[in-house]
Amino acid sequence: MTFHSPAHQAVDPIKLDKLAEVAVKVGLRLERGQELVITSPIAALPLVRLITRHAYIAGAALVSTFYSDEETTLARYQHAPEESFDRAADWLYDGMAKAYGKNAARLAISGDNPMMLAAQDPAKVARANKANSIAYKPALEKISNFDINWNIVSYPNPAWAKQMFPGDPEHVAVEKLADAIFAASRVDVEDPIAAWAEHNANLARRSSWLNAERFAALRFTGPGTDLTVGLADGHEWHGGASTAKNGITCNPNIPTEEVFTTPHALRVEGHVSSTKPLSHQGTLIDNIQVRFESGRIVEAKATKGEEVLKKVLDTDEGARRLGEVALVPHSSPISASGVLFYNTLFDENASCHIALGQCYSKCFLDGASLSQEQIKAQGGNSSLIHIDWMIGSGKVDIDGIRPDGAKVPVMRKGEWA
Numbered sequence: 001m002t003f004h005s006p007a008h009q010a011v012d013p014i015k016l017d018k019l020a021e022v023a024v025k026v027g028l029r030l031e032r033g034q035e036l037v038i039t040s041p042i043a044a045l046p047l048v049r050l051i052t053r054h055a056y057i058a059g060a061a062l063v064s065t066f067y068s069d070e071e072t073t074l075a076r077y078q079h080a081p082e083e084s085f086d087r088a089a090d091w092l093y094d095g096m097a098k099a100y101g102k103n104a105a106r107l108a109i110s111g112d113n114p115m116m117l118a119a120q121d122p123a124k125v126a127r128a129n130k131a132n133s134i135a136y137k138p139a140l141e142k143i144s145n146f147d148i149n150w151n152i153v154s155y156p157n158p159a160w161a162k163q164m165f166p167g168d169p170e171h172v173a174v175e176k177l178a179d180a181i182f183a184a185s186r187v188d189v190e191d192p193i194a195a196w197a198e199h200n201a202n203l204a205r206r207s208s209w210l211n212a213e214r215f216a217a218l219r220f221t222g223p224g225t226d227l228t229v230g231l232a233d234g235h236e237w238h239g240g241a242s243t244a245k246n247g248i249t250c251n252p253n254i255p256t257e258e259v260f261t262t263p264h265a266l267r268v269e270g271h272v273s274s275t276k277p278l279s280h281q282g283t284l285i286d287n288i289q290v291r292f293e294s295g296r297i298v299e300a301k302a303t304k305g306e307e308v309l310k311k312v313l314d315t316d317e318g319a320r321r322l323g324e325v326a327l328v329p330h331s332s333p334i335s336a337s338g339v340l341f342y343n344t345l346f347d348e349n350a351s352c353h354i355a356l357g358q359c360y361s362k363c364f365l366d367g368a369s370l371s372q373e374q375i376k377a378q379g380g381n382s383s384l385i386h387i388d389w390m391i392g393s394g395k396v397d398i399d400g401i402r403p404d405g406a407k408v409p410v411m412r413k414g415e416w417a
Contacts, residue, residue, distance in 0.1 A: 010175035011046070011156060018187040019153060020050035024058050026196045027151030027254050028105050032059030037099050040109035042067045044155035047109060064099075066092070070116055070159065076128075077120040085127040088135035100142035103246055106150040113159035114342035117282025126311035129281050133315065133384035144386065146242065146362040149250035152345055154181050163342055184255040184334050184346060196251065203239035206259045206327075206416070210237040213408065215400035218325060220272065220352070222396035224289065229325050229354070230267025232379035234365045237261045245368050257334060257349040260326035262363040264379030266295040268322055274302075275351055276390040279342040283308045288389060296320045297356075312356070318383030324355035324363075330394040330414025344388050352392025352411070357383035 024030050036055050040048050045067075052063045076084060100106060117125050133140075143150050161173035168176065182188045186195045220227045239259035243249045274288035285305030290297045297320040302309050313320050328335075328351055335350035359380040361367045367375075376382065398411040409417035 010171040011178045012182070015178070015182045015187055016047060017050050018192050019182065019185055020047060020054050022185065022187055022192050022196065022254060023051050023107060023151055023153045024054040026193060027153060027251050028107060028149050029248050029250050030055055030058045030060060030105055030149070031248060033061050034059075035062045035064070035099060035102070035104035036060050036107060037096060037104050038063065038065040038107045038109065040065060040067055041111050041155070041157055042069045043157040043159075044109045044111050047153075047155045051107065051109075068112070070113055073116065074120075077117065077124060085124045086131050088128075088131040090135035093136045093139045097138035097142055100139060100148050103148060105148055105248075106143060108150075108152045109155055110152055110343060110345050111155040111157040111160055112282070113157065114163055114279035115282065115284060116159070118284065120282070122283070122307045122311065125281060125283060126308060129312075130315055130384070137384055140358070140386075144358050144360055146244045146360065146368075148246055149244045149248040150252055151250060151254060152252065153185065153254045154343065154345060156181055160343070164339065180337060180339055180341070181346075183337070184349070186255070200240035200251070203256070203259055204241075207237040207239045210259060210261070210327075210400075210410075213400055213402075215408070216403045217267070217401040218410065219399045219401060219407075220391060220396055221399075222393065224273030225271065225391060225396065227270040227272040227292070227391070228268070228401070229322065230264040230269075230295075230379070231325075232262040232264045232359070232364065234378050235261045236363055236365050236367065238360075238363060242362060253345060253349075255334065255346065255349050257332040258326040258328045258353075260324055260360075260363065262359045262380055263322040263325045263354070264295065265318070265321040265323075265359075265376075265381035266379060268292040268295045272354070272391050274389050274391060275393040275396075276340060276347050277304070277342065278387070278389040279344065279347075280305075280308065280312065280387060284342070285309050285389075295322070312385065312387065315357075315385050316383055318381050319357055319385050321356070321381045321383070322354050323357045323359035323381045323383065323386055324353075324388065326353050326355075326388070327398070327411065328352050328392060329411070329416055330392065347390055348388045351390035352396065352398070352414075353388050353390045355386055355388040357381065357385035357387060 156177040161177040165173035277286040287303040291299040394414040400408040
């Protein structure tokens with residue numbers, strides 16, 4: 001693909017530059033002298049170039065980018081020997097972990113084709129994902145423990161755009177996806193930095209109310225759902241901007257509409273149904289239905305992608321337990337757009353959601369000073385994976401349950417009560 005194609009020309013260059021500036025100044029709040037590690041699909045090269053420029057203007061010491069490419073990924077599944085699928089580039093992830101250990105910031109550009117691996121052998125996909133998760137763990141721990149400032153933004157890859165808008169010519173689909181990304185990322189306004197400051201203040205108010213309530217659990221009820229999510233001991237709610245252990249306040253996800261915290265890994269009971277499809281590593285998993293006992297998923301099914309879902313749940317002991325619960329109003333801009341993005345970064349911000357796997361240590365009171373043993377003792381989950389999926393809608397009610405069993409309305413029909 002050339003980068004002067006009709007698809008690329010469909011992306012507004014002024015808004016794309018604003019997105020790059022927001023990624024550096026709001027998403028990362030990159031500090032002078034910091035290194036920056038970027039991962040990106042090769043299709044997002046125009047955005048990488050703009051982010052790199054803004055990073056150096058902000059004083060970055062060095063920007064290093066690692067690219068992925070759909071054709072080369074598919075070549076592995078079509079031609080690589082069987083033993084390839086238990087291998088991963090651990091040397092690369094060790095290097096990333098070393099960089100993060102030296103206070104490099106991390107930026108991921110999302111935009112892969114969500115159906116890239118849909119026609120590939122699910123067993124090979126699962127093996128490759130597991131090998132990658134094991135290799136990536138040293139780097140992921142620096143991110144999930146919030147040692148550094150990090151951020152994810154998105155670029156309208158033509159393959160992703162065609163998945164969302166299959167009836168449109170490629171350049172029209174890209175333009176529609178680009179506009180949706182810019183609106184959700186709050187860069188379609190005159191002053192995106194001010195818009196983000198106001199939005200962060202609103203999310204902080206929601207987090208403060210939940211932290212003051214100190215609920216012991218949340219109960220979700222709706223079609224196909226009656227789920228009680230116990231909250232970890234000493235849990236803390238966060239939303240929007242957060243301060244990493246290196247002292248830098250960043251916005252990890254752009255866009256973001258959620259306030260989130262850590263569930264207790266042993267205190268989740270009941271059943272829940274997904275309300276949107278989950279696009280996971282190139283596979284679409286739809287109509288997920290699971291049942292929890294004592295915090296663990298004991299039954300799981302899906303109408304599409306069930307085999308991949310079950311292999312994900314068998315990744316390790318923590319993969320069947322929750323690491324995050326997040327609240328998002330049904331009227332969030334992403335939900336109101338009516339667009340299904342097939343991309344967790346966006347779809348999770350259209351709906352309340354839960355995440356299988358690894359918890360965030362920052363979602364504990366004084367989380368930065370807690371050891372892994374203390375986090376586990378307080379109910380935090382540990383796993384190689386962290387996979388969000390959507391369980392909220394305009395038909396779901398949520399009650400906060402106090403330690404004495406009293407119930408407080410938190411959401412009604414998907415909106416803050």
